[in-house]
Amino acid sequence: xxxxxxxxxxxxxxxxxxxxxxxxxxxxxxxxxxxxxxxxxxxxxxxxxxxxxxxxxxxxxxxxxxxxxxxxxxxxxxxxxxxxxxxxxxxxxxxxxxxxxxxxxxxxxxxxxxxxxxxxxxxxxxxxxxxxxxxxxxxxxxxxxxxxxxxxxxxxxxxxxxxxxxxxxxxxxxxxxxxxxxxxxxxxxxxxxxxxxxxxxxxxxxxxxxxxxxxxxxxxxxxxxxxxxxxxxxxxxxxxx
Numbered sequence: 001x002x003x004x005x006x007x008x009x010x011x012x013x014x015x016x017x018x019x020x021x022x023x024x025x026x027x028x029x030x031x032x033x034x035x036x037x038x039x040x041x042x043x044x045x046x047x048x049x050x051x052x053x054x055x056x057x058x059x060x061x062x063x064x065x066x067x068x069x070x071x072x073x074x075x076x077x078x079x080x081x082x083x084x085x086x087x088x089x090x091x092x093x094x095x096x097x098x099x100x101x102x103x104x105x106x107x108x109x110x111x112x113x114x115x116x117x118x119x120x121x122x123x124x125x126x127x128x129x130x131x132x133x134x135x136x137x138x139x140x141x142x143x144x145x146x147x148x149x150x151x152x153x154x155x156x157x158x159x160x161x162x163x164x165x166x167x168x169x170x171x172x173x174x175x176x177x178x179x180x181x182x183x184x185x186x187x188x189x190x191x192x193x194x195x196x197x198x199x200x201x202x203x204x205x206x207x208x209x210x211x212x213x214x215x216x217x218x219x220x221x222x223x224x225x226x227x228x229x230x231x232x233x234x235x236x237x238x239x240x241x
Contacts, residue, residue, distance in 0.1 A: 081221035082199065082208040083188070091204030092183045096153075096174040099160075106176060107204060111241030113148040113229070114200040118178075118185065118193040121158035126213060127194055131167055133219045134197060140223050144230040146239035153181060155193070188212060197222070199229075202237055 096106045117134050119127035131152060138145050150171040154160070155178040160168075178193065185206060187193050195212035210222050 080225060081218070082210045082225045085207050085209060088201075088205040088207045089184055091200070091206070092180075094176065094180050094183070096176045099173040104174070106174070109149070109151065109172065109174075109200075110204040111202055112239075113202060113233075113237070114151050114198075115148055115226075116151045116153060116185070116198040116200060118153045118155060118181065118196075118198070120156045120194075121154050121160050123161060123164060128164075128167075129213075130194065130197060131164070131171075133214055133216075133222075135167060135171070137197075137219060137223055137226060141226060141230060144227075147230060147237060148226070155181060199226075201233075 091107050091110060094106050095103050098104050115134055115137060117127070117130045119130070123131070134150050134152075138148055138150050141148060152168065152171055152173045154173060154175045157175065160173070181193065185193060185198050187196055188209065188211075191212045197210045197214065198206055199208035199210070200206050208225070210225075211218055214222065
């Protein structure tokens with residue numbers, strides 16, 4: 001019986017040899033500890049800023065909503081009598097003198113709605129009319145009147161007349177030189193500071209100016225403005241500072 005014998009592979013049929021080669025490695029540099037700390041600090045700063053913005057938006061939202069309700073939706077379809085100040089002017093960081101002669105920051109008045117009259121200490125007939133209407137407007141608010149302060153800003157250093165003592169009971173009287181007061185309040189064109197009553201919100205923003213030399217009929221329309229503002233801000237404003 002014949003058969004073919006398989007012979008072992010010779011060197012000629014062997015697999016080709018693979019030459020040994022060094023293994024290549026890619027080394028990535030690691031950040032230094034300082035770089036890692038700086039990156040973490042940057043992330044914390046960005047996160048903190050966003051949190052602060054969110055907090056400020058949350059705090060401002062009720063105020064913005066009340067102004068939107070008052071000026072855009074305008075309940076009951078009534079027109080606004082007072083003139084809106086745009087942009088609103090924040091209360092400046094200036095010093096005032098109280099009725100007893102003490103020096104106080106003007107910003108100490110913040111925290112309440114303020115209805116402000118301005119005049120020199122002599123207080124002429126226009127001044128007396130403004131103080132009278134100021135008092136009547138506050139009283140007309142009924143149970144909401146404690147949310148609004150009457151403020152008379154005296155623009156000089158002269159003594160106050162005795163005749164005004166009864167009418168000023170319950171009012172806040174401070175002295176601020178007219179030149180400094182002009183950094184904040186301003187009359188309409190062609191008028192003087194004492195011709196108006198000025199409305200300031202609890203955050204210290206001057207936001208409304210009533211028409212000059214307002215009469216009793218005008219005061220009735222101003223009362224509607226105040227009533228609507230008190231209602232619109234009821235969700236975030238309470239009596240007292």
